Amino acid sequence: MRRLTRTVAAAALAAALALVAGCSGDSDKSDAKGAGDSLEKVTYLTSFGNFGRDSYAWVAKEKGFFKEAGFDVDIKPGQGTGSVIQTITGGQADFGPIDLTGGILQLGNGEAKDFVAVAAIQQRTMAAIVSVEGKNIATPKDLEGKKLADTPFSVVRNLFPTYARLAGIDGSKVTWVNGEAQALMGMLGSGAVDGIGQFVVGQPTVEAVTKKKPVVLPYSNVMQDLYGNALITSTKIAKEKPEMVKRFVGALLKGLEYSLEHPQEAADLLKKNVDATNPAAAKAELELMAAYVRSSNSGTAIGTLDSGRVAKSIALLRGAGALKQDLTPDQIIDLNLAPKA
Known part of the structure; x- marks a missing residue:
């Protein structure tokens, strides 16, 4: 009788453990964003080739910041503002940095549309x-x-x-x-x-x-108040996936901040992924870029955008005859998705 009781108890315990394991596995698959197929695939373009100034995207990938936010990111080299805009609005990429002034020119002259800036990379033009x-x-x-x-x-x-x-x-x-x-x-x-x-x-x-x-x-x-690079996405993604955009912005800016604090490591990680990298030059680029990324206003978070400054940039370009049509800041930036000051 004791042997039968032990046998039944063992079978019951095994069944219970199997049930718990099965439930646990289902839970992991539904809740974990950082493993396997649960990661959302995203294509990211650098601003201009693969230089030290763009290494923060590789840092965000290598340090796991993208993965923690739920993304599997494919990083590809961009070829400048107009090309990055075209690739993103054409649906071949999801995010990428452009020079914000260049974006204003493209939008105000009817050369591009359907994109929006969601974070500043540099607070001043470079x-x-x-x-x-x-x-x-x-x-x-x-x-x-x-x-x-x-x-x-x-x-x-x-x-x-x-x-x-x-x-x-x-x-x-x-x-x-x-x-x-x-x-x-x-x-x-x-x-x-x-x-x-x-x-x-x-x-x-x-x-x-x-x-x-x-x-x-x-x-x-000769041109004051102009922003440098700003992260953009398509207006479609911004409208349909606002929470996804915020998560991506947070992960990328985490990589940016880490790169500025650890320029040598950032340069080495870029070299790991882009063999043509000169680590010493990449490190020096990041050190020079730090002054452009951090706002002059003490305590202001990295990545913030100011509609007043964007309005001044538009006015400057309009006054110089560089824009065919007037714009408002909300046509090119989305303050609801950008980091808060």
Whole structure:
């Protein structure tokens, strides 16, 4: 009798354990966002190639920030503001950073639509013309008669007419040629062009590639209040998946903040994923970028957007004759999805 009782008890215990295990497995599958097939697949574009300034996306992936937020992210190199906008609004990517001023130009001139900015990456524009010593370029006026290279969709190139007007340059005397994002510095180093469209933080990489001292003409010297890069998504995703957008923004900005605090590690993680990376140059880019990412207002969170500042940017471009139609800030930014100040 005792043997029979023990046998029945053991069978009952086994059945109970199997039932609990089955319930636990179902619960894990329904609740866990960080494992296997439960992760939401997202395609992310960098702003411009794979330089140190864009390493924070790789950091967010490698450190598990995207996974913790429920995402499996495929990171692809972008080719500048216009190209990133086209790829996202065309449905081939979900998120990517663009220069916000470039986005205003695209939207206000009818060249793009159906996208919205949901977080600031840099609080000030980093757009610039970069040359090297020996090209006889020291001031904006020196660009006249010179040959510059950039991607067709870069904000530096598309904002140049406004920059030229405000800086006193005769834009008709400047020649632009096309170049891929990753090839521009090589073109400058070989002497094929006199300058390139670039971000100010690209100085260390330019010097590493060209072996010459960079000469930088920042657009911010003549255009104040302009934001730098801002994260965008399509208006469709913003409308249909607002909570998903907030989760992605949070994970990406976590990667951005970590990268600024640990630039060497961020550079090493970029090198792990992009073999052509120069870790020393990538680290230096991040160190230079920190001042552009953090707001001058103490305590303001990374990623915040201000409709008043966007309105000033629109007014500046409108006043310079760079916009065919007027815009309001809510046509290009969504403060409901952006981090709160």
